[in-house]
Amino acid sequence: MHQQTSDITQLLKSKGLRVTPQRFAVFASLLKRTDHPTADQLLQDLNQDFPVSSQATIYSSLQALQAAGLVREVLLEAGITRYDAHVEEHHHFRCRSCGAIEDIPWNLFSPLDFQQLRPGLQPDGYEVTIHGVCDRCSS
Numbered sequence: 001m002h003q004q005t006s007d008i009t010q011l012l013k014s015k016g017l018r019v020t021p022q023r024f025a026v027f028a029s030l031l032k033r034t035d036h037p038t039a040d041q042l043l044q045d046l047n048q049d050f051p052v053s054s055q056a057t058i059y060s061s062l063q064a065l066q067a068a069g070l071v072r073e074v075l076l077e078a079g080i081t082r083y084d085a086h087v088e089e090h091h092h093f094r095c096r097s098c099g100a101i102e103d104i105p106w107n108l109f110s111p112l113d114f115q116q117l118r119p120g121l122q123p124d125g126y127e128v129t130i131h132g133v134c135d136r137c138s139s
Helices: 005-014 021-032 039-049 055-067
Strands: 072-077 080-084 090-095 101-105 129-132
Touching: 005 021, 021 039, 021 055, 039 055, 039 080, 072 090
Parallel strands: 090 129
Antiparallel strands: 072 080, 090 101
């Protein structure tokens, strides 16, 4: 999912976002990553290349990107928010041993039948998280 600098700039502008160096760096980093990093992991990685980022800047960039529909929060474990630029619907596999996270195609599972829920519940979506051990850890 590597994109050109001009493509990223155009995408940010098309969503009505001002293209700041920090916002660009956060989004470009997320587009390259598949590990669903936390804000702290993004801060650490970006400060290696762009040492003027603060935690507040990372969080405000993530909030703006999320509000624009370019990034989504992923909650796979209690108390830890991860971020993903792959905003299309998909599921996740999380390795209990090494913590690796892998995207699972949405259509791998049959859709849930919301009609089976008790009356009064109004679901607007779902996501499956599969927990287990990845092939790298099981060998």
